[in-house]
Amino acid sequence: MKNRIRVLHVAQAAGGVDRYIRMLFKYMDHDKFENILVCSHDFKRVDYNGLADAFEHVDMQRPIGKADIDAMKAVRRLIRKYQPDIVYAHSSKAGAIARVANIGLKKNGDKIKCIYNPHGWAFNMRCGKKKQMIYTAIEKMAAPFCDKIICISEAEKQSALDKKICKQDKLQVIVNGIDIEEYEQRKIAGLSTVSRKSCGIPESAFVVGMVGRISEQKAPDVFIKAAKQIKQKISEACFMIVGDGPDREMIEEYARENNIALFISGWVENASDYISLFDVALLLSRWEGFGLAIPEYMLAGKPVVVSRVDAIPEIVKDTENGLLVKPDDIDGTSNAVLELYKEGALQMKLRNKGMITVHEKFDVKRTAKESEMLLNSVITSRNQLR
Structure with a gap:
C-alpha cells in the first residue's frame, strides 16, 4: 500500500x-x-x-x-x-x-x-x-x-x-x-462462559457490581461500605468487582468481617461477560478522565449509579439515563441502589435511555x-x- x-x-x-x-x-x-x-x-x-x-x-x-x-x-x-x-x-x-x-x-x-x-x-x-x-x-x-x-x-x-x-x-x-460491534457479535454468538453459578452467586441474588482497578481512584472502599448498608436492606444482595489492584486485600477483609457476599474476578479480558450478571452497575470514581465502564454498562442494559466528577456528567444525566451521587457519598450510593431495587419503572427508564445514549454518542x-x-x-x- x-x-x-x-x-x-x-x-x-x-x-x-x-x-x-x-x-x-x-x-x-x-x-x-x-x-x-x-x-x-x-x-x-x-x-x-x-x-x-x-x-x-x-x-x-x-x-x-x-x-x-x-x-x-x-x-x-x-x-x-x-x-x-x-x-x-x-x-x-x-x-x-x-x-x-x-x-x-x-x-x-x-x-x-x-x-x-x-x-x-x-x-x-x-x-x-x-x-x-x-x-x-x-x-x-x-x-x-x-x-x-x-x-x-x-x-x-x-x-x-x-x-x-x-x-x-x-x-x-x-x-x-467503546466497541459496540464486537459486543453485539459476541452476544449473538453466545461466547460467554461466565455465569452466576460459575461465580458462586445464587440465581436469585440482586447483584451490584463495578468494573475497575481496586485502587483509590475507583473508590472500592465506598463501594464495599455502601454494600454493607445495602445488604442490611436487601438480604439477597451480592456484590461483584471486575478487576484487581493494590486495595484488593483490604476490600476482601472488610467483606469477610461484615459478612458481605463479594466476588472479585481479578483481571479479565471479557469484562462485558461479567457485566451481564449485574442488576445495578456502579462507578464511584474520585477522579475520572472519561469513565469507559459507564457506556459499557449502558450497552449491556444496566441501570447505573455513578459519581458526579470530571467527565462523568457528560455521559450520565441524573434521573435520565442514570443516577449521579457525590463522590465519597456512602449513604447516597446505597440509597440510589435501594431506589433502583424498589422502582422497576425507574430501572427500565434508565436502561432504555442508557442504551440509546451509548449508540448515539459513544461508538x-x-x-x-x-x-x-x-x-x-x-x-x-x-x-x-x-
Whole structure:
C-alpha cells in the first residue's frame, strides 16, 4: 500500500490505554494509515497481531527516574528507524518521553509532527499539592513540543485551559468510545462462559457490581461500605468487582468481617461477560478522565449509579439515563441502589435511555473516524507550510 500516513504510537501505561489503542487500530482505515506501536512491556505483542503494522517494546517505567533518559533514547532511535509522519503519544509518561524524543527529528526535510493524548490529566488525580504542581509544570513544559493535544472529554479540555497548559487552539476534543460491534457479535454468538453459578452467586441474588482497578481512584472502599448498608436492606444482595489492584486485600477483609457476599474476578479480558450478571452497575470514581465502564454498562442494559466528577456528567444525566451521587457519598450510593431495587419503572427508564445514549454518542467507530480526520489535518497543515 502506497502513500499511507505512517503513525508511530508510543504508550507506557496499559489497561484502558491498551484497550483504546487496540480499538483505534481495529477501526482506522488500513488503506490510508499505517500504525506502529512502541510500548512498555505491559503490552502483549499477541494482542496486536493483525492490528499493528509493527510492534516494538521499550523499557518504560511508571515512576519518574533516570530510566526515562534511556527510554527517550530508545524511542528516538525507533522514530529514526521508522520515519513516521506523525508521532502519537498516549498517556502522561509516554507523552513526556515521546515528545522529548521527537524534538528536532525530520522526515524528507519536514518536521515530524506530534500529537498527544493524556487519557486523563495526571494533575487531576487526588494527590498532594506538590505532586499536582509537578505534573502541571511537566505538562506546560512539554506542550510546545507537540502540534495537537487530544482531550477525551470536554471536562479534560476545560482542565487544560484552567491550568493554562496551552492555548485553546492546540486542544482537540475526541470523545472516547467503546466497541459496540464486537459486543453485539459476541452476544449473538453466545461466547460467554461466565455465569452466576460459575461465580458462586445464587440465581436469585440482586447483584451490584463495578468494573475497575481496586485502587483509590475507583473508590472500592465506598463501594464495599455502601454494600454493607445495602445488604442490611436487601438480604439477597451480592456484590461483584471486575478487576484487581493494590486495595484488593483490604476490600476482601472488610467483606469477610461484615459478612458481605463479594466476588472479585481479578483481571479479565471479557469484562462485558461479567457485566451481564449485574442488576445495578456502579462507578464511584474520585477522579475520572472519561469513565469507559459507564457506556459499557449502558450497552449491556444496566441501570447505573455513578459519581458526579470530571467527565462523568457528560455521559450520565441524573434521573435520565442514570443516577449521579457525590463522590465519597456512602449513604447516597446505597440509597440510589435501594431506589433502583424498589422502582422497576425507574430501572427500565434508565436502561432504555442508557442504551440509546451509548449508540448515539459513544461508538468507537466515531472515535476512530474523528482521529483520522485530526491526523489528516495535521499532515495537511504540514504540507501547506512547504
